[in-house]
Amino acid sequence: MTGRVFRGSTHFRHCALRFNFNPTRIFQRSGLDEIGVSAACSQDRMHIEKLEGELRNCHQEIENLGPSSAKLAAGTSQDEHVKTEIEKMAKQIHESDLVNQLKEELREVKLKAKEEAEDLTQEMAELRYQFTGMLEEESRRRALVEEASIRRVQDLEAQVQKEQQKSITALRHFQEVNKLAEKQSMEIRRLKTALERLHQVSGLESSFESCSSGFCNIKQNILDTEAPKETEALGFVYANNEVDHTLEWHPDEATYDVEKDKNIGFQGPRFPCSNNRDTDENPLARPPSVGPHEVTRWVLVKSPMAWPRKC
Incomplete structure (x- = not known):
């Protein structure tokens, strides 16, 4: 003061x-x-x-108070040093406070970042779950579509096989019908040829001399064409100098073909006679046994026959 x-x-x-x-x-x-x-x-x-x-x-x-003032000056110098130390400590404390504050702020930022990361993880998990559900649904839909397409293909294949079987069956039936029609046409041609020959033979009968027994061998030179494969049913019966013939058609019993007929050639009809000299000499002229339909089958021989003569 x-x-x-x-x-x-x-x-x-x-x-x-x-x-x-x-x-x-x-x-x-x-x-x-x-x-x-x-x-x-x-x-x-x-x-x-x-x-x-x-x-x-x-x-x-x-x-x-001089000595005490010196002490006071020394104390003041110490106080200044202490003040500087205190200031340094205050600065350090302030810095430590700042560091703590920064640490707190960093901790808060970390917590916020962690919460945000957890939120993002949760959102990603939800999105992944949604994507998984969508993928499963898509795979299920594709499996159903594939199964339906496979079933459709199998049905189409089965239908194609059925149609193929039907076509094969129809083709076989058509071939059988064609074969049967060919056989029938061939048999019809043979029958027509036989009928024409019979008519020609019956036309020549009036100029032949009758035998005492009523049965004769007739030489047939009027037909120079080749005969058909086989005549299934051919019968000639003379009664009272008239020709009575009966024809039947049996396609299942046909055993000859055109080539055999070509090799054998046309063989004229044989008529029964009381004298079996020709049939004994030529065994091919003998008639075969009677068939199941009780129709007499006459064998046609290749050798020419003589004109009608008395038996």
Whole structure:
């Protein structure tokens, strides 16, 4: 406190000397009463003197307290060092506080990032589940489509096989019908040829001489064409100098073909006679046994026959 007073008085004096401070002059210029001013100045002078006395006492006390002031100065230097240390510690504390604050902020950011990552993981899991469901549904749909297509292909293959079997059966039936029609046409041609021959033979009968027994061998030279494969049913019966013939058609009993007929050639009909000399001499002229339909089958021989003669 004494230091403050001393510093204040010295500052006041310095300012008065610098600015030529003269209180009497100031009061004269202001026109105040000199008595009042002098009384005020005396009071101020007394107060200043009092303060100067206190200042002297303070200086004496300061001189008496010289060693303690040195200690105080050393203490102040230590205090400054301590202050610097304190400031450093404060800075460190502040920095540590900042570090802790940053750590807290980093922890909060990590927590937020972790929560966001968990949310993203959950969303990805949901999307994966949705994609899995969609893929399973798509695979199921494809399996159903594939199964339906396979079933359709199998049905079409079965239908194609059925149609093929039907076509094969129809083709076989058509071939059989063609064969049967060919056989029937051949048999019809043979029968027509036989009928024509019979008509020709019956036409020549009127010019032949009748035998005493009523049966004769007739030479047939009027047909120079080749005979058909086989005549299934051919019968000639003479009664009262008239020709009575019966024809039947049995395609299942046909055993000859055209080539055999070509090799054998046309063989004229044989007629029964009381004299079996020709049949004994030529065994081919003998008639075969009677068939199941009780129709007499006559064998046609290749050798020419003589004109009608008496048996």
